[in-house]
Amino acid sequence: MQSTAPYRDLFYTSQDGLRLFAKDFGERTSKQVPAICLPGLTRNSKDFEALASHLSATRRVLCPDLRGRGRSQYCESWSDYTPQNEMLDVLDLMGAAGIHQAAFIGTSRGGIVTMLLAAQRPNAVRGAVLNDIGPEVSIDGLKRIAGYAGAMEAPATWTEAAFKLRMMNERDFPTLTSDDWYEQARRTFAEEGGVPKIDYDAKIGTALRKGLEAANGALPDMWPQFKALGHAPALVIRGENSDILSAETMQRMEKQHPKITGVTVKDRGHVPFLDEAEALTAIDTFFATL
Template identity: 25%
Template sequence: MPQYRSHHYRSYDGTELHYRVLGPPDSGLPPLVCLAGGPARDAAYLGDLGGLDADRRLIVPDSRGTGDSPAAEDPAAYAFPRLAEDLEALRAHLGLERFALLAHSAAAATAQAYAAAHPDRLSRLVLVSPGSRLQGELPDDARQIFESRAHEEWWPDASVAVQRLAETGDLDEVRDLLHRAAPLAYGHWDEPQRAHAATEGGQLNPVPRAGFWQSVDDRARETLLTALRDVTCPVLVVTGDRDALSGMRAGELVAASFPHAQLRPLHLVGHYPWIDDPDRFRPLLDTFLRTGEAPLS
């Protein structure tokens, strides 16, 4: 596990929320704030993002009801637009006029809500394996990616698990089924992927997860998407061609929502590119964070 320093900040409603800081305290590079997806999965699964903390500080908050942050008294506080308000409180606490933001998977919705509300606060925005629910389209290419791997030995059991996940609400069974279905989220199913997947069951937070998409109707969604056209900072969207959770088409839709987005698909990479191919993921992000441009290979 990466070494980190533990901190707290006070959010807009007075709640003390937790965040971790990884990386060298005396780094001359701007820090990167990193949001975990799930939704509402403990942020520990981000690790050090494939060694991205070697030269810069990573600031990793625990959203409400996850990790070391307390549960919300009002379930509405779990909705992603409210989590974006927590992020603004964290920015103020850190004393950052502008900052670089990375969001993985479902947290891309939180990041987009923040960008829409505070476009002048972002210097860079990185969205890794995003879904496109905000864009109003749920592409089916993730299923196609999954089906294309039917020849792999883990596939039959994973396929059964995926079907049963849609039919059960028992948390213990959900944890077991998620572990059986885990290979579909990775580009390979080797020891690093197995070790990473083994942590998921203990990192689930069902109540915050259930509240993540609440109170966001079509009108609010369209207003948010309109506001994204005013986001002028460089945006990088990273997808993997073996991501059978989000697929690749979702990333295309998300990138098209911004005026200055660069889309970088990675070959033989799944939902967690820093696990599948850290040696490509890390320099891609490092170059983008330094220059605002993402190399093509």
């Protein structure tokens, strides 16, 4: 599913002085609840272009590049890459856009930011979609991500980029075609001089590894923050082959949240792309409840 919708460039400044970027889709004057799409650890707004194109037919959709990703400014220190700082950046984005309340679609790290936001400013969260993330994260999956985040070199060509991504991920995404992997490469890397370029600050990987070292194998959970979402409709989407969100954690989420729906996307690992038929149907149903 390709993006066709136009968007406006929105630049804003964080509380600690970074120049940050977001794509602004849809009519600013729409009466429907706006959506804010928050990407994964090393990802950016490109991951949401297809979904934003779909949703912006009826509502405003903001897709930020979080600090150190895409077109947003990099931090000087790895220690500034925290979900807490990213949550504050989202509040700055809402202020710059004139939005007081939104439905949040958080993929992986973006879902963690969404749960923090619900705990700190619950009235800002009208609803939440958590894409392959929950209050507990599987340590093996996090170690896998820490193994390549900030450590991967840019491929020499786009063909090599697509091949590398396929070799790394094909087991968990078995139905993707060669064209799909090429499209995923375009979402993963930036382009500079016609060749792929890493599209995030390598210090983000450093921050993740430092955090894992400090945790010493005992990751803190986020059940209190998840419960802060209890006032709002919620949707949790899980990749069938995910090594980040377990089926057991998803079941517990469904038991503990009074207004949550759970959907598992077949033949997807971490994370579903949110252009799958079952994901789109669930998201459309979710927005219809707002």
